[in-house]
Amino acid sequence: DIQMTQSPSTLSASVGDRVAITCRASQSINNWLAWYQQKPGKAPKLLMYKASTLESGVPSRFSGSGSGTEFTLTISSLQPDDFATYYCQQYSSYWTFGQGTKVEIK
């Protein structure tokens, strides 16, 4: 099984901040990685796939990078709507989610 580890688990930030979330895979997944945003009581929303491809309709302040085992989701200027929990997910071998990173208001 491929394990996905996110850091940090919680991130406190202010509107306008640049934030980065890291996701590490237990083995190489090439760039078969997706990022999701989830708000309380809602289903996850796809933000990014193939590590760095922005899903249609997602604001350009979101960007993704990495390949192999280490990946990063960056929000260039945090907006009020961005306070949520973020999950990475590998789809190289079956599907595995990270444990999540909660972005909260500082």
Add this chain to the structure above:
Amino acid sequence: QITLKESGPTLVKPTQTLTLACSFSGFSLSTDGVGVGWIRQPPGKAPEWLAVIYWGDEKRYSPSLKSRLTITKDTSKNQVVLTMTNMDPVDTATYYCAHRRGNWGGFFDHWGQGTLVTVSS
């Protein structure tokens, strides 16, 4: 416009079998490359993938739950059904179905609203 909606019981007893249906619109499960997956999320925890069924009726199951899961499709009804046997309180979660897209394993680009299933006697 792709939409999915889960339906099924909200409460099941331990040892019972859970049957959930996913009704969808906006795509066909007979189209090459299309898949539908089931993912669950225990309260306060991360999502966990359960199963996927593809357009050609190929199926994939989570290795840790494979013995308890069955996924089937009814293309004419635009529906996918998941059964999970021998339910336990640790299976209490919100169960989602989702449309799978993309190369290799693919990712989930459209999700249903989810249905909370509680396992309790």
